Amino acid sequence: KKIYEKYPLILDLIFQQYYMRLSSFSCEDIIRLNRLFELDNYFDIFDFIMNKFLELQNENYYPFYDVIPSLLSNGRLDEKHKNRPDEWIKRYIFKYAKDRGRMVLLFNGISSFHNEKKKEYLQLFVLNNKKFELFKELQLFPWITSYSGSEVPIIQNKIDFLSSLLPVLRGIDFLEHASYIGKEILKYKKFMEETEINEIINGL
Numbered sequence: 001k002k003i004y005e006k007y008p009l010i011l012d013l014i015f016q017q018y019y020m021r022l023s024s025f026s027c028e029d030i031i032r033l034n035r036l037f038e039l040d041n042y043f044d045i046f047d048f049i050m051n052k053f054l055e056l057q058n059e060n061y062y063p064f065y066d067v068i069p070s071l072l073s074n075g076r077l078d079e080k081h082k083n084r085p086d087e088w089i090k091r092y093i094f095k096y097a098k099d100r101g102r103m104v105l106l107f108n109g110i111s112s113f114h115n116e117k118k119k120e121y122l123q124l125f126v127l128n129n130k131k132f133e134l135f136k137e138l139q140l141f142p143w144i145t146s147y148s149g150s151e152v153p154i155i156q157n158k159i160d161f162l163s164s165l166l167p168v169l170r171g172i173d174f175l176e177h178a179s180y181i182g183k184e185i186l187k188y189k190k191f192m193e194e195t196e197i198n199e200i201i202n203g204l
Contacts (some may be wrong), residue, residue: 034070132177
């Protein structure tokens with residue numbers, strides 16, 4: 001944080017190094033970037049960071065979906081600054097709701113957030129962009145989920161989350177959205193039944 005305050009161009013250098021494959025983003029790098037939420041111009045800083053992620057992704061570099069949750073975490077921020085990641089996400093959605101690249105990247109990154117937060121962000125998104133074509137591209141769940149024991153609670157959690165979206169998607173503007181979510185619920189319910197049977201057979 002202190003280095004950035006003195007040398008704002010340091011972010012450019014960090015991403016240039018990654019682009020040249022001289023280094024990669026370590027946990028320490030992400031922690032340092034996360035602390036930039038403590039600066040007054042954090043809105044501009046994290047817009048810049050996401051733009052760089054988008055540029056690298058478009059160049060077929062490593063997608064940053066697993067980096068974004070840690071980057072936007074408030075777990076290491078003090079009481080004064082802990083709401084800033086949430087504030088930035090909401091502003092970013094409001095500002096770029098019609099930008100496919102930015103929204104797909106963001107929602108892939110926050111797909112591992114708690115259900116209530118994801119619902120809040122999705123509600124803000126559809127208020128600012130009613131287009132179904134982009135809505136169905138947004139990642140609602142993380143690509144990889146780790147668990148021990150039965151997978152059934154994981155699937156039920158997905159069903160509960162999808163069901164919680166239906167009240168948000170009422171009205172003629174969201175008929176396609178609601179239909180899509182309804183089909184996803186049925187798909188996961190069928191998958192849960194199949195999983196329960198397989199787990200019984202396999203003696204889990």
